Amino acid sequence: MSNGTSDRKPSSPLKDSLRLLFHNKPAVLSLFMIVLLASAAISGQLLVGKRPTEDQIKLMDKAAITGDTLAIEVKRGAVLDHTKTELKDTFLPPLSESRHIEGKVYFLGTDDLGRDVLARLWAGSTISLTIGFLAVGISVLLGITLGGIAGYFGRSRVRLPLLAMLLLGGGGGVLWAAEFEFAAIPVLAIAAGFFVVQAVMALLGKRFSSVIAFGVVLMLSLSIFAYNSSVESSTPEGRAYISASQVADESYMLVRQIRDLGAEVKLIEDTDPRAKDNEWRLAAQLEIENKQAALNLLLSQHALLVHETQLEIVERGFGEREERIAHLESLDLADDAAMEKNILEGDRKRLEALKAKTDELTKDITVKETAVTATSEKTTENLEPLGSNALLERRAELRKTVVDKFRAERDNRFETLVKGKNLDGSTRYGAYRVLRHFITTVVLYILLLVTALLVAAQAQAAAGESRNIVSKLFIPTITVDDLVMRFTEIMLTIPVLFLILMVLALFERDVYIVMAVIGLTSWMGTTRFVRAEILSLREQDFVQAARSLGVSDFRIIWRHLVPNAISPVLVSATIGVAGAVLAESTLSFLGIGAGENQDTWGKILADGRLFLNDAPWLTWIPGIAILITVLSFNLLGEGLREAFNPKLRGR
């Protein structure tokens, strides 16, 4: 190896690697294919995005009635729309001409619904490749970060109190965000108690800066939180939501209370049927009655709020519909405009009817208010004790009519967050407001957590400085390396396929969830070899030299370690894309990957499976597309591996 280098000009390792890569014919071919596929993926989204608008379709339909059929069909056919079903040109083999539209050729044939296979494949390439790249992006990012931390900072030790606070605070926050308040409250309480101890320790050690920072962030978040909730309650939608979640919580608590009483009553009935009325049982029953009355009042108030919201939504809709009518009239679509006008009239009538209902609802509230005072004056003396069966039915009734309904309404809020839908199904400002509320809350919580950790860090530093042997003994530590690698080992143990299946069992079918799961469960290999690479690199002379020159950690990592450790990451990422594309198509084929409107290659293949004998191209074409993609990434990865291998360099 060394004798060959003497008669050649010296060149950089990168140039050597590239030269090797470009001498590898399969790798070059794969690279070419990947570029082609990537451009198909990008252009596919652009082309598919150009679907005819509602108005265009209406104009086309109008022209179709007047007789200009062919022109319209061609115009429609020209738009590359993979979702369009023509139901005319079904099962045309590749390269065949349309039976209806002159000059239109289906290069890859059509499927059972008359969809152009080329268009579906083209559109599918966007999703399939995006999934591959994003999944690998997530896994590489996680892998490099964790591996880098474990490799470079591996020897430093984390104090377990810090870790405990991070876990308690973070876990409590997640629980709270998922609306498991009853589980979150004890966790957060422990975290808060823990924090108070740390803050006192920091203050005793005369380290004020972090405590002050925490105080500032706390004040900031409280004021923003107050502002957010004031904005929230200033619109009827926000108020309706708040009262819906209040009803959901209250009614659920009531159901649980009835359940607990029912269990006790059942116990009494089973052991001693004659023991009908003891004092505590009646007292519990009375409390339930009171709460029921309060809940009824709350329900009436909520009904009024929802009513007000509906009023506002209808009024808001008027302006928009008037604009729409003007627009349709300008397009000469008189029929459609008339239809819109009819709807507008209907809405006007609805508004009148709604307004008439307002008084009724207000009256209902006063009735419920008097009922609350009436039940609060009741005593246990003239109360008939309820049996366990009666309690059971009462609970069932309450759950069916109130709890389920309001929990669904509150969960709709989750939909609002995720999908940007408003209470009335529109995507106007309400959704943005909700999203802003969510984001500010999350960001502020993370800020609070970080400053709390800083306080704890200062407290630990103060404790470490003091010569007090007790404070030193009581602070166990763990190395960063241990921490990261134990976590990696746990993740390696979980069977990924079962984990994917479990997540898919819980969420709606969505290919991006599949992507996230693939990404989040495939970073462990990268972590391991990045760590190993950095461990060996950081001991090398050039890194030691840089360190002795006083170069900062950050600069050493970016200038010396990352460029040297990046090549194996690149190789595994390239091969990882192949794996992710294959995994996604397999899951979509099984019907648990892609969602309803997501036409991935695996799903196209699954659709064609039914027509294996009549239309074999429906499975062969997506199959070959997957094969070529996966093969290209695998071959390129192998080419990169050879090109980067120092043993092969310079040959």
Next chain:
Amino acid sequence: MLSYIVRRLIQMGLTLVIISVLSFLIVALAPGDPYAAQLDPKAKPSDIERQRDQMGYDDPVVQKYIKFYDQFFSDLAAVVTGDSSHEWRLKSARTKEPVLPTMWQKMLITLPLVILTTIITWTLSFPVGIGTALRRGKPVDRIATIGSYFLISFPGFWLAILVIKFVNGTLGIPVVSPTTLGVELGGPREFMDRTWHMAVPAFIAALGGVAVLSRYVKGQMLEVMGQDYIRTAKAKGLDGDTVYYRHALRNASLPFITMLAGLLPSLFGGSVVFEAIYAWPGLGRWVFEAVLAKDLFIVITSLFVGSALTLVGILISDILYSVADPRVKLA
């Protein structure tokens, strides 16, 4: 050695606790109501309430978690000890079948398929790997390399349905499901029928493994053959077979002991994909159907058991490795 195993067992226990918490949390934190899918919609409201009480529907998450694993371990003890009088506590709410005994039955159905797949994989990849390593750069090696790339990249599910079409359509031999349904065959014909039904999915499932494993074997062989002791063996005049099979192969096989770790969980999971396509009523398909029906108890149980088996497999392979390679010291 003993202290090492004890320490590893403690670590494994901790890992399992974390996995159990994580898997339960995913269920608890998911949007929607996972327990609702398990209720009988036709029952009276008060009966549904009773079902909910039995399930612990209104309990806090922690209580649900404890209840679930309490049921799981009491059933597990009964499965392990073969206690036939045990009343099964962990039941699928959908089918009312006890989870762990059913899982055991399904595992027995999956077992022959997985064993056959493993045998095919290992018996094919070693000769291919060794052969290509000894003939490096020759046409055989190139063809094998190209072939293995194609096999690695081939979507297995597509290959599976193409093979079904070929064997079933062209050769006229039914291969889907473990036996041909609705036909009473006897004697050798039934044996052949069963063999076809098992061999085809096993072979298709093995192909991907062969492609990966043979390349790995080849790499190991090449690495070992570059070592000094092989050169020494050649220099002292040993014949090729002795050098390759007694010196090189023995040392090259060492890393494959770690692959035994993967066998244990695969005995459990088998291949969900191929079981789903070939309608093999084994464990993988069972879990897959549970996923589609949102039958959470089955899914959590399988995740937990699968993780536990993986952990045990890793421990066994570590111990085997130290036995096989005296240079490795367990500490």
